[in-house]
Amino acid sequence: MSIIIVDDNATNQLIVMAILNKAGYEDLRMVSSAKELYSLLGIGSPEVNESSVDLILMDMMMPEIDGLQACRRIQEEERFKDVPIIFVTAVGDSSKMAEALDAGASDYVMKPINKMELLARIRSALRLKKEIDWHKERDKRIKYKLELAKQVQRSVLSLPIHDENVEISAVYQPSSELAGDFYAWYRIDKNRYGAILLDIMGHGISSSLVCMYIYSVLQDAITRISDPEQVMNELNRYMNKLYMKDELLNYYFTAIYLVLDTEQKTIEYVNAGHPPGFVLMDDKVTLLTQGSCAIGLFENIEISKGKITYEDSIKIVLYTDGLTEAMGEGGEVTVDMLVAHVNKRKDMELPELAACLIPEQNHGTERDDICLVMLTAK
DSSP states (O other), X not given: OOEEEEOSXXXXXXXXXXXXXXXXXXXXXXXXXXXXXXXXXXXXXXXXXXXXXSEEEEESOOSSSOXXXXXXXXXXXXXXXXXXXXXXXXXXXXHHHHHHXXXXXXXXXXXXXXXXXXXXXXXXXXXXXXXXXXXXXXXXXXXXXXXXXXXXXHHTSOOOEESSSEEEEEEEEOOSSOOOEEEEEEEOSSSEEEEEEEEESSOHHHHHHHHHHHHHHHHHIIIIIOXXXXXXXXXXXXXXXXXXXXXXXXXXXXXXXXXEETTTTEEXXXXXBOOOEEEEETTEEEEEOOEESOBTSSSSOOOOOEEEEOSSOEEEEEEOHHHHXXXXXXXXXXXXXXXXXXXXXXXXXXXXXXXXXXOGGGTTOOSSOEXXXXXXXX
């Protein structure tokens, strides 16, 4: 344990050092003023000082800069914010003691020094410091693991498709937490493509794990089964495996899954409680509203598959509710308003369109994940 003794009286320094040495504390450093303490810790220096300290014992009455001023200055440094400071002082004024604690001191010991009292207060302060350091280290590890989980989650998102039949891409802005939005698409055969956009209940580790769980079965479900009604039933079956009878609320997600057939020129889809996507065909707009309740709420669900036919090229737009929330900036953005916004800019590329829809001040401050997916059939 590294302890710094700050006192302008050499005799007091030696007394405190003798007490601590006898108690087994060996890493002790002495300074005679607040300025020397600042220099030792690198406070106010442009160069980063790696000097570490676990506890500061400081006299309250010192020339030029007193203990209270020094305590406040040390507390301003983020790296020393959790270092306990114990005042060793002859000042018996209770208001001064209160002022010392308000300044950020952990405790105080009155002079003349009672050896047992000093050591007891030092042990108490160091125990607290050890506990704080443990929590900080744990939080650091958790933060690292969460960041790794984010990277893993983003790495499995589907890459854009640009081939002879379609263009499929997404704009994705996750919130600061682990994301609950997820999208994937697969080429089923020469002319058919399956695409899904889903929004898991909640945020954080649990929703991220559910995302990865669903991802593990998505490709097989879409490429093997393909039919929207059957795929949603399969996903509902998997979600019900997560049911825990002790939990008040089951995990669930909303989703839109569609199969685009560029040869038959059809779109088959199921909307499972999700904000309605829409199809832009010439001057006509068709909302994707037909489907079922959210996936995972019930063991058995009724599903109604929708089907749309088209003749020329089309655009399909899917999104999560984070998009309309970001666009609203406190007000409500309806589906009709979103459709109107997109329709005016339907010739834009997706990144440019997203930049127009999402206010710049919302970038990086989203309370919810924002996801926008666009499929263009040529």
